[in-house]
Amino acid sequence: xxxxxxxxxxxxxxxxxxSLHRPSQEGIAPGVLVFPEAFGFSSHATGKAARIANExxxxxLACDLWGDRRELPGLADVTPAVEALASDAAxxxxxxxxxxxxxxxxxxxxxxxxxxxxxxxxxxxxxxxAACADIRAAVGxxxxxxxxxxxxxxxxxxxxxxxxLGADDPGNPPEVQESFARPLTEAGVDWExxxxxxxxxxxxxxxxxxxxxxxxLRYDARxxxxxxxxxxxxxxxxxx
Amino acid sequence: xxxxxxxxxxxxxxxxxxSLHRPSQEGIAPGVLVFPEAFGFSSHATGKAARIANExxxxxLACDLWGDRRELPGLADVTPAVEALASDAAxxxxxxxxxxxxxxxxxxxxxxxxxxxxxxxxxxxxxxxAACADIRAAVGxxxxxxxxxxxxxxxxxxxxxxxxLGADDPGNPPEVQESFARPLTEAGVDWExxxxxxxxxxxxxxxxxxxxxxxxLRYDARxxxxxxxxxxxxxxxxxx
Numbered sequence: 321x322x323x324x325x326x327x328x329x330x331x332x333x334x335x336x337x338x339s340l341h342r343p344s345q346e347g348i349a350p351g352v353l354v355f356p357e358a359f360g361f362s363s364h365a366t367g368k369a370a371r372i373a374n375e376x377x378x379x380x381l382a383c384d385l386w387g388d389r390r391e392l393p394g395l396a397d398v399t400p401a402v403e404a405l406a407s408d409a410a411x412x413x414x415x416x417x418x419x420x421x422x423x424x425x426x427x428x429x430x431x432x433x434x435x436x437x438x439x440x441x442x443x444x445x446x447x448x449x450a451a452c453a454d455i456r457a458a459v460g461x462x463x464x465x466x467x468x469x470x471x472x473x474x475x476x477x478x479x480x481x482x483x484x485l486g487a488d489d490p491g492n493p494p495e496v497q498e499s500f501a502r503p504l505t506e507a508g509v510d511w512e513x514x515x516x517x518x519x520x521x522x523x524x525x526x527x528x529x530x531x532x533x534x535x536x537l538r539y540d541a542r543x544x545x546x547x548x549x550x551x552x553x554x555x556x557x558x559x560x
Numbered sequence: 561x562x563x564x565x566x567x568x569x570x571x572x573x574x575x576x577x578x579s580l581h582r583p584s585q586e587g588i589a590p591g592v593l594v595f596p597e598a599f600g601f602s603s604h605a606t607g608k609a610a611r612i613a614n615e616x617x618x619x620x621l622a623c624d625l626w627g628d629r630r631e632l633p634g635l636a637d638v639t640p641a642v643e644a645l646a647s648d649a650a651x652x653x654x655x656x657x658x659x660x661x662x663x664x665x666x667x668x669x670x671x672x673x674x675x676x677x678x679x680x681x682x683x684x685x686x687x688x689x690a691a692c693a694d695i696r697a698a699v700g701x702x703x704x705x706x707x708x709x710x711x712x713x714x715x716x717x718x719x720x721x722x723x724x725l726g727a728d729d730p731g732n733p734p735e736v737q738e739s740f741a742r743p744l745t746e747a748g749v750d751w752e753x754x755x756x757x758x759x760x761x762x763x764x765x766x767x768x769x770x771x772x773x774x775x776x777l778r779y780d781a782r783x784x785x786x787x788x789x790x791x792x793x794x795x796x797x798x799x800x
Binding site: 481494501504508512513514542 | 721727728734737738741744745748749750751752753754755756757758782785786789790793797
């Protein structure tokens, strides 16, 4: 597995340091943005980006979230930071489109074939990018189900939307699922949603237990594996 | 593609004529039961069974439903027939276990590695089989979400359960989804459910339009393809 290469980019004054991962195959390849969990840039996100490059053959950028690879230590720090960013549409759009611009500027990236995947609040960022930019697909894994800056309908969304969720994730009760899905259906967006039974938040992160909140944040090997397969299958369809 | 071979079996006095499809590879292989849509034995079910044999390498039995390959012409005939069968637990269990016994008796079938897939009411049959027999997985595609003869909890279910549904299927509103999922979660069953946006019932059947009820029964090539991939992926995991 090739190590990632630091990629610096600006996001509205924040100095972001992402990690770029290239497939072993030479030539032009589609690009995939990987938005980390709300804690920030992490080995979880770089690990997924490395696998996307090595196993799927795309150029993958693990994105910074809070600048200078700052990682917030716990939920007490994360919640206010996320709420502030989610409620500032301009800042959020800047955060996600800066990463897109940075990835598209790299040699070897097919600028017309871009997808995004995100985890936790990173899923919201992937969805948000699909709402404001021309990407082929956005996948949210144990994602928050939101398009924070979507005014009115979802008719601007051209890419495929996929949400892969723990059925027992306390952040995504049925009424939230419904209010996420309704505008997508009304706008004719290609979307799908999968619920994994008995699974909560952060199921793709083997280090989830370190946060000490197992009823909310818990790794699940089966859901991790199945969500990887579903994401890969959608990317294969969307980036062909 | 090899043609199916007629397979006759008895189901509580009904003379069933299924269609058995074998992979080209010689030797012992896992077995898959394919339960048809509520209309009955059909080219849709045999086509799926043929693909399961040819592309996935399992011995697949497309099951008869109403005996003598009788196919009911329309929903007006189907509804009372299905209601009668779904409310007669003994008859339903006999219908599904007869098919299991018939498949297990075939040479070349690994009797310990069996899965089932069903479409429409056939999905209910696959789920029902998982509730009363030791199979590895049951997949319901545009399925009704029921375990008709499940008394109390779902703790007897050892196999994996997967429901792949049109989000706009009028038969599966959110409250039905929840009442399907709750006992599975409580019993610790490995289950998952996917909703395809903008999709209704019968999405895997290219002939769905012939029924003339497009708001309810409509083919969807994308959901057909994605549900096939998800089913194949689960079978690969469960039948390994």
